Amino acid sequence: MLKTVILSLSLSLSTLFSFSQDKPNVVLIMVDDMNDWVGAFGGNQQAITPHIDALAEKSIIFKNAYCSAPLCNPSRTSILTGYNPSTTGVYGNSKIFRNIKGFENTITLPQYFNQYGYSTVAAGKIFHSPRGTGQKPKPGSDPGSFEIEQKGGLGSTYPKEDNRFQHGIDYSIYKEGSHFKRSFDWAGVDVKGETTNDWKSADYCAQFLEKEHNKPFFLACGIFRPHLPWYAPQKYFDLYNVDNIELPKTIKTDLDDVGPIGARSVQKKLHRQLVEKKKWKEAVLAYLANLSYADACVGHVVDALNKSKYNKNTIIVLMGDHGWHLGEKEHWTKQTLWEEAAKTPLLIFDPRNKTKGVSTKIVSLIDVYPTLIDLAGLPLKEDLDGQSIAKLVSNPNTEWNELAFTSRGNGNHTLRNENFRYIVYSDDFEELYDHRIDPMEWHNLANDVSQKEVLKMFRKELKKIVK
Ligand SMILES: [Ca+2]
Ligand SMILES: [Ca+2]
Known part of the structure; x- marks a missing residue:
């Protein structure tokens, strides 16, 4: 009897000890x-995304999460450096933060984890690959941020044999695609899902999770769809009826x-063409199909994690890099300061925390870096622009009165609080929207003179951020 008690006591102590020693992994x-x-996330009732939905069921999902910039490179740079575009000056796709004075030695999010003993691995597009004037394309815009990056150019994985799925390089499928526009094409493709690049990125991560690792890991998986061109296996197009x-x-x-x-930021001509050629519904379907395909890739990674020995000690963060217009305000794609381009899903699953649910508090992707540090119990990094939202992960309804800040080019900014969106452009033109009555x-x-005080408050808040 005594022996059993001592044994179970020592067992639970050792469990406790090993738990406190074990840093959580991050996916x-x-x-x-x-x-x-x-x-x-409720943005479109037609969306078929069973895998992300299942993950959301056991996570904290942030329904009001916003990007720092509605474009790949500035958004990803801010997520991964923890600095706003107004801090680094990276507003567009052509700048590399390491080339900017003062940011040469930036410790990126994966590097920070690496400093505290994590192995860092990436597959697919995590950093954007800027191809600006005089800058050669690089294999990932920040070589060295991850210890291991799955092979492939342009910061992503596009093996030659899959050129039909390449980004902006080979549009040979256009001949059999939508016939709408070469740079804005879509098609259901007759391939097995397993041979596509996104599936390969997901599969690389799934295989990583099946292996034995003796160090905590930070594993990043970049899924390229639903980025244009919208080529995805036909079965995902078949999920929808035009x-x-x-x-x-x-x-x-x-x-x-x-x-x-x-x-001027609106793609009016593109919208008019889509309407005139009666392609609007088809394009919406193609985006949804590519989203469903991306969802399946996400599911492949999450399933592998669920089956692995790491499932009780691995934090999952899932997010987009910015939103997308599909005809709202006669606009398509991104690059606006309105809700459609600024908002993107953010979800955090921490298996050590039994809380789950929806948070409608205003958060930003700039908060991901400090939040992950916080959740992993690493020392604070004081110079980051965002802040930890870990307390919302513990209690999604906790007191929280923060603003989300999004920029499009120098001088064009927007702030979002619970009720309003405020926009100011570099010519001082202002917009104000009341989301309680005008989503x-x-x-x-x-x-509107009755909004004078609201405007004043936003102008003041913006001055605190953009000096
Ligand atoms: Ca993007
Ligand atoms: Ca209007």
């Missing part, structure tokens, strides 16, 4: 150009009260 999944059209596709809600006069800079941001209230 970070980034889905390129994913807006909130994911079932669990006749049943519902278009985003729009009003004809929406652009009448936006600023000239905002109006599509149709009616600009910046000239």
Whole structure:
């Protein structure tokens, strides 16, 4: 009897001891150009995303999460450096933060974990690969950030044999695609899901999770779809019927009260062509199909983790890099300061924490770096622009009054709080939207005298961030 007690006591002590010694692993999944059209995030009721939805069921999901910049490179740079575009000056796709004075020795998120004993591994697009003037494409824009990066150029994995799935390089499938526009093409492709690049990235991560690791790991998985071109295995297109596709809600006069800079950022011509050629529904379907395909890739990684020995001690963070317009405000793609481009899903699953649910508090992808440090119990990094949202992971309804800050190019910024979006462009034109009554941001209230105090507050808040 005594022996049993001593044995169980020593067992539980050793469990306790090993737990406190074990740092949690991190799996970070980034889905390129994913807006909130994911079932669990409620942006579009038609979306079929069973794998992310299942993960969301046991996670804290952030329904009001915003990017720092509505474009790949500046958004990813800010996520991975922890600095806003207004801090680094990286607003576009052509700048590499290491080339900017003062940021040469930046410790990126994976590097920070590496400093504290983590092995760091990436597959697929995590960093963006800028190809600016005079800058050669690099294999990942920050070689050295991860100890191991799965082979492949342009910061991602595009093996030659899969050139039909390449990004911007070989559009040979265009001949059999939508015939809409070469740079804006879509098609269901007759290939097995397992041979596509995104599946390969996911599979690399799945295999990593099946292996024995003697150090805690930070594993990053970049899924490229639903980034254009929308080529995905046909079976994901077959999930949807074009006749049943519902278009985003729009009003004809929406652009009448936006600023000239905002109006210029709109792809009006593209929208007109899509409408005239009756391709709007088809394009929406193609985006949804590619989202479903990305969801399957995410599921492959999460399934492997669930089956692995790491399932009780691995934090999962899943996010997009920014949102996407599909006809709202007559716009397609990204690169605006409105809700559609600024908002993206963010989800955190921490198996050590039994809380799950939805947080509608305003958070930003800039918060991911300090949050992961916090959750992993690593020392604070004081110079980061974001802040830990770990307390929202413990209690999604805890007191929280933060603003999300998003920039598009120098001088064009937006702030979002629980009720409003405020935008100011470099020509000082302002927009203000009340999300309690206007979730599509149709009616600009910046000239409404009753909103004077709200505007004043936002101007003051912005001055604190952009000096
Ligand atoms: Ca992107
Ligand atoms: Ca409007």
